[in-house]
Amino acid sequence: MTSASPRPAATRRPTAESAFHPLSSRHRSWRLPLVLLLVLCSLALTPVQADDTQPTPALISLDWSMTETLLAIGVTPLGVAAPESYARWVGAPAIPAGVHDIGLRDQPNLELLARLDPDGIVTVSFLAGDSRLSRIAPVHAFDIYTSSRDPWQRALKVTRQLGRLTHHEQGAERLITRVRQQLAGARRKTRSDQPPVAVLQFIDNRHVRIYGEGSLFQAVFDQIGLTNAWQGDVNNWGFRQLGIDELARLPADTRLLVIRPLPTTVNGQLEDNILWQHLPAVRRGRVHELAPVWSFGGLASMARFAGEVAQALPATEGATP
Amino acid sequence: MTRPALTPGQLCSLLALCCLAMVGYRLHQLLPVEQWLTALHAPRDERIDQIVVHFSLLPRLCVALLGGAALGLAGTLMQQVLKNPLASPTTLGVASGAQLALVVVSLWAPGWLVAGREWVALLGGGLATLLVFALAWRRGLAPMAIVLAGLVVSLYLSAVNSALMLFYPERLRDMFIWNAGSLIQNGWAGTQFLLLRLGLAAAAMLVLLRPLALLDFDDQGARNLGVSLRQLRFATLAIAVFMTGCVVSQVGIIGFIGLASPAIVRLLGARRLSHRLRWAPLLGALLLLATDLLLQFGSGPLATLLPTGAATAALGAPLLLWLIPRLSLQGDRAPSAHMAYLHRHPAPKRLLMLLALALALGVVIALSLGQARAGWHWPSPGGLIEAWPWRAPRVAAAAASGLMLALAGTILQRITGNPIASPEVLGISAGAAIGVLGVILLTPLASQGASLLFGTLGALLTLAVLILLNRRNGLAPQRLLLSGVAITALFDALQRLALADNSPRTQQLLAWISGSTYYVDGTTALIALAIAVVLLIATLPFHRWLDLLPLGEDSAHALGLNVRLSRILLLALMALMTAGATLVVGPLSFIGLMAPHMARLAGLPDARSHLLGAGLIGMLIMVLADWLGRVVAFPDQIPAGLVASLIGGAWFMWGLRRL
Numbered sequence: 009m010t011s012a013s014p015r016p017a018a019t020r021r022p023t024a025e026s027a028f029h030p031l032s033s034r035h036r037s038w039r040l041p042l043v044l045l046l047v048l049c050s051l052a053l054t055p056v057q058a059d060d061t062q063p064t065p066a067l068i069s070l071d072w073s074m075t076e077t078l079l080a081i082g083v084t085p086l087g088v089a090a091p092e093s094y095a096r097w098v099g100a101p102a103i104p105a106g107v108h109d110i111g112l113r114d115q116p117n118l119e120l121l122a123r124l125d126p127d128g129i130v131t132v133s134f135l136a137g138d139s140r141l142s143r144i145a146p147v148h149a150f151d152i153y154t155s156s157r158d159p160w161q162r163a164l165k166v167t168r169q170l171g172r173l174t175h176h177e178q179g180a181e182r183l184i185t186r187v188r189q190q191l192a193g194a195r196r197k198t199r200s201d202q203p204p205v206a207v208l209q210f211i212d213n214r215h216v217r218i219y220g221e222g223s224l225f226q227a228v229f230d231q232i233g234l235t236n237a238w239q240g241d242v243n244n245w246g247f248r249q250l251g252i253d254e255l256a257r258l259p260a261d262t263r264l265l266v267i268r269p270l271p272t273t274v275n276g277q278l279e280d281n282i283l284w285q286h287l288p289a290v291r292r293g294r295v296h297e298l299a300p301v302w303s304f305g306g307l308a309s310m311a312r313f314a315g316e317v318a319q320a321l322p323a324t325e326g327a328t329p
Numbered sequence: 330m331t332r333p334a335l336t337p338g339q340l341c342s343l344l345a346l347c348c349l350a351m352v353g354y355r356l357h358q359l360l361p362v363e364q365w366l367t368a369l370h371a372p373r374d375e376r377i378d379q380i381v382v383h384f385s386l387l388p389r390l391c392v393a394l395l396g397g398a399a400l401g402l403a404g405t406l407m408q409q410v411l412k413n414p415l416a417s418p419t420t421l422g423v424a425s426g427a428q429l430a431l432v433v434v435s436l437w438a439p440g441w442l443v444a445g446r447e448w449v450a451l452l453g454g455g456l457a458t459l460l461v462f463a464l465a466w467r468r469g470l471a472p473m474a475i476v477l478a479g480l481v482v483s484l485y486l487s488a489v490n491s492a493l494m495l496f497y498p499e500r501l502r503d504m505f506i507w508n509a510g511s512l513i514q515n516g517w518a519g520t521q522f523l524l525l526r527l528g529l530a531a532a533a534m535l536v537l538l539r540p541l542a543l544l545d546f547d548d549q550g551a552r553n554l555g556v557s558l559r560q561l562r563f564a565t566l567a568i569a570v571f572m573t574g575c576v577v578s579q580v581g582i583i584g585f586i587g588l589a590s591p592a593i594v595r596l597l598g599a600r601r602l603s604h605r606l607r608w609a610p611l612l613g614a615l616l617l618l619a620t621d622l623l624l625q626f627g628s629g630p631l632a633t634l635l636p637t638g639a640a641t642a643a644l645g646a647p648l649l650l651w652l653i654p655r656l657s658l659q660g661d662r663a664p665s666a667h668m669a670y671l672h673r674h675p676a677p678k679r680l681l682m683l684l685a686l687a688l689a690l691g692v693v694i695a696l697s698l699g700q701a702r703a704g705w706h707w708p709s710p711g712g713l714i715e716a717w718p719w720r721a722p723r724v725a726a727a728a729a730s731g732l733m734l735a736l737a738g739t740i741l742q743r744i745t746g747n748p749i750a751s752p753e754v755l756g757i758s759a760g761a762a763i764g765v766l767g768v769i770l771l772t773p774l775a776s777q778g779a780s781l782l783f784g785t786l787g788a789l790l791t792l793a794v795l796i797l798l799n800r801r802n803g804l805a806p807q808r809l810l811l812s813g814v815a816i817t818a819l820f821d822a823l824q825r826l827a828l829a830d831n832s833p834r835t836q837q838l839l840a841w842i843s844g845s846t847y848y849v850d851g852t853t854a855l856i857a858l859a860i861a862v863v864l865l866i867a868t869l870p871f872h873r874w875l876d877l878l879p880l881g882e883d884s885a886h887a888l889g890l891n892v893r894l895s896r897i898l899l900l901a902l903m904a905l906m907t908a909g910a911t912l913v914v915g916p917l918s919f920i921g922l923m924a925p926h927m928a929r930l931a932g933l934p935d936a937r938s939h940l941l942g943a944g945l946i947g948m949l950i951m952v953l954a955d956w957l958g959r960v961v962a963f964p965d966q967i968p969a970g971l972v973a974s975l976i977g978g979a980w981f982m983w984g985l986r987r988l
Contacts, residue, residue, distance in 0.1 A: 093497075093499065096499075096500075097499050108964075109964055110964055111964040111965050111966060112495075112496070112965050112966070113836075114836055114840050115840060115845065115847045115965075115966055116964075117963070117964040117965075117966060118719050119699070119716055119719035119720065120963075120964050122715065122719060123715070138848075139850065140850055211502045211503050211506060212503035212506070212507070213515060214511065214513045214514065214515050215503070215506055215511065215513065215634070217502075243830065243832055244832070245832050247832075248634075249506065249634040249829075249830070249831070250634065251385070251511070251513030251634070252513070252515055253381050253384075253385035253386075253513060253514075253515070256377045256378070256380070256381045256385075260377070271435075271502075271503055272435065272439035272440070272442045272443060273435075273442045273443065273446060273503070276443070277443070280516075280518070281515050281516065282384050282515060282516030282517070282518070283380070283381070283384040283385055283514075283515040283516055284515060286374060286377065286380040286384065287377070288377055291374070291375075
């Protein structure tokens with residue numbers, strides 16, 4: 009039981025980021041009481057198996073993947089960070105009206121947080137190092153994107169942990185079941201001999217971000233049986249910035265998945281992008297634009313991406329020369 | 330000066346050979362030798378390796394050569410016109426103007442970008458240059474006035490830019506790379522664009538060649554020969570700005586080529602303009618090409634994009650530091666007459682009391698007046714107690730850093746006798762920031778103690794470098810200032826390199842660089858305040874030295890002062906204060922520049938009241954900046970350092986105009 013307690017493994021071994029800021033004093037003192045508190049909480053919750061009738065704690069979410077997951081399991085947070093940008097970059101599930109905007113993700117407005125008096129603060133561990141957050145409310149740090157590079161397993165775990173924390177175990181399980189079904193559906197639709205695919209986002213008309221090991225996209229590929237064409241190195245967040253000339257290094261039969269939104273300077277300008285037009289995938293019409301997906305999202309984003317991929321790939325199968 | 334070991338021609342040939350070897354090796358990596366010719370003139374569509382050579386590698390080489398040559402040429406022209414070997418496209422605000430314009434347009438009028446990035450960049454760069462000209466107009470576009478104005482405008486626009494990047498990291502992804510100048514190409518369009526425009530600019534320049542050569546004489550001589558100096562300067566600078574704008578809009582900000590290549594050529598003995606015009610563009614082209622080729626080899630194993638522009642800047646900054654003591658600077662002294670506005674307030678004590686009162690009022694406002702969801706409000710006594718633990722540390726830290734920076738600035742301005750000296754301008758802040766940046770990027774666990782230690786070490790090391798490099802000329806103010814600019818540029822380059830990665834971690838880096846009191850807790854605030862007060866008390870006894878030093882070395886010496894010792898002691902004090910303040914509010918603020926200025930303008934000329942007055946003003950501005958940053962965009966928070974530089978920069982520009 010305790011192994012599944014909401015106390016995340018990541019806080020035990022602080023990453024470089026957890027102590028990133030030179031002035032974010034890293035007080036360990038809050039951790040022990042917090043661990044005890046969380047263990048007690050989870051122990052107290054065990055007998056009441058999956059009881060969705062308990063009052064939902066009023067939570068603040070500082071990270072978009074947490075906001076997304078909370079909303080997806082049916083919990084409306086008290087406040088979230090950067091809701092306007094969330095609407096643009098994550099999109100779904102939408103944040104209901106009345107949820108407080110508590111400022112930027114890296115610098116939530118502490119005074120406002122204190123005034124809102126939440127029951128808990130949900131965040132990722134590299135933002136959780138601030139001892140002042142835990143003075144306001146217990147801080148729960150969950151990580152999907154870690155150096156272990158297994159976002160799928162971690163997303164499942166985090167979803168369950170959030171379910172337990174909010175007494176929405178059933179909501180969490182429902183989300184997991186739904187996502188599993190969607191992934192299975194996507195897997196069925198995708199041919200098993202599908203050539204490799206590469207996921208990229210345009211930065212401008214000369215540079216792209218390509219996603220690899222440890223990214224949301226890789227996690228979905230693993231689940232639906234696709235091969236990532238990009239096997240090169242990526243950074244800790246599972247992506248790498250490249251000049252588009254390096255896309256030529258991808259296997260010749262690669263399909264390119266381009267995540268929207270395209271920057272204004274790229275949108276509609278790709279016809280004039282000579283190198284792009286000469287890439288094997290582009291010449292053979294093996295490029296698919298997909299609806300926006302938050303690249304550091306949770307289960308809901310993964311399912312959405314899987315659906316997009318499944319829809320994009322077979323639809324153009326006949327057109328392949 | 331001794332005869333240089335190399336002539337410009339020899340250096341260029343050497344570099345060209347290196348470049349040729351690297352190009353050959355790079356081609357060899359990409360394509361078998363027998364296909365080179367095919368790839369060169371008629372690549373086969375289905376051969377992607379030939380395509381990459383033809384549409385990526387070759388245009389990239391051309392753009393590097395063209396861009397480098399254009400920047401070298403622009404730099405030569407600017408240096409000739411401004412008679413300042415340190416004038417360059419980036420120091421005149423062109424680059425930051427273009428940068429800000431692109432950021433603003435991509436956020437609020439993205440449709441314009443489709444019409445052409447380059448036009449937006451040109452517009453921004455042009456506007457920034459006009460602003461620089463306007464600020465220097467009253468002084469007949471005098472060389473030093475223009476460089477000064479350019480520097481300030483650059484810093485100011487960069488501050489606005491950082492603020493926007495802090496708020497819209499996802500939407501400005503392209504700017505993170507563009508800021509660091511990437512030469513990657515996707516076809517021949519960039520080459521054509523540059524070739525056409527640079528050709529036009531070069532043709533226009535040929536017309537100006539003869540009158541420009543006359544500028545090798547002094548102003549009076551040139552005027553006697555019938556040259557309208559103002560028009561000539563204006564036209565030449567316009568051409569230089571146009572060329573810079575073209576390059577910058579295509580590939581982003583390329584640091585230092587425009588500054589370094591004319592300076593090196595001059596150092597290698599090219600004295601006449603015609604000489605410099607021949608060699609500086611060539612050297613610029615080869616320098617940029619060599620750097621870019623080296624990075625193409627290096628970026629593979631590092632798993633990250635290494636943009637060329639920031640790299641040239643990072644490599645160029647140490648070169649510049651080495652160059653400065655070797656350059657013959659015309660009129661090696663502070664811009665004249667700045668220290669002259671010595672009106673004295675009739676009752677300095679009363680003025681100081683007034684300032685203290687204003688500070689008290691500011692603190693009260695900062696602690697109590699806030700914004701909530703419902704709008705502005707004064708809190709109830711209960712609310713005040715509730716808000717206290719969140720507001721008090723920030724107010725205290727803001728005051729402490731304001732005090733330290735103001736004192737540091739006062740000391741520097743008095744030592745150097747130069748009113749634009751400040752820890753920010755002298756690179757001490759940047760040195761501290763490089764130390765902290767190193768800790769953050771290189772060590773897995775950056776504790777506060779380590780940051781403080783390395784920040785101070787960075788500041789002290791910078792100071793040591795400054796003193797070492799300028800020891801021979803007895804810490805001459807002007808050279809000190811120039812060395813400082815070079816160190817600031819180094820930090821700027823490193824920061825751009827670090828930010829180009831644009832991962833969640835760089836976002837926090839950006840937040841810190843922008844200088845926020847956000848991360849200060851109660852303990853840190855108290856420590857900062859205590860350090861500030863102790864340093865104030867430590868500084869006050871030295872007020873006699875500070876009264877004597879601005880009189881000039883000889884007078885100070887005649888009055889019995891050990892000039893070198895007193896300078897070094899005071900500079901060490903200043904480094905400590907700067908490091909302390911930089912850790913809290915980042916390296917960006919203008920407080921160290923502005924507060925001493927304002928105190929002097931208010932009529933506090935003697936060292937003691939100058940120190941106290943500047944300290945009070947510094948605290949007041951910083952406290953207000955922090956307060957504004959907390960309430961204006963509620964619930965988002967704008968870093969105090971940014972707000973301070975926005976207010977301070979505007980004030981300073983206004984002041985410049987009147988000088």
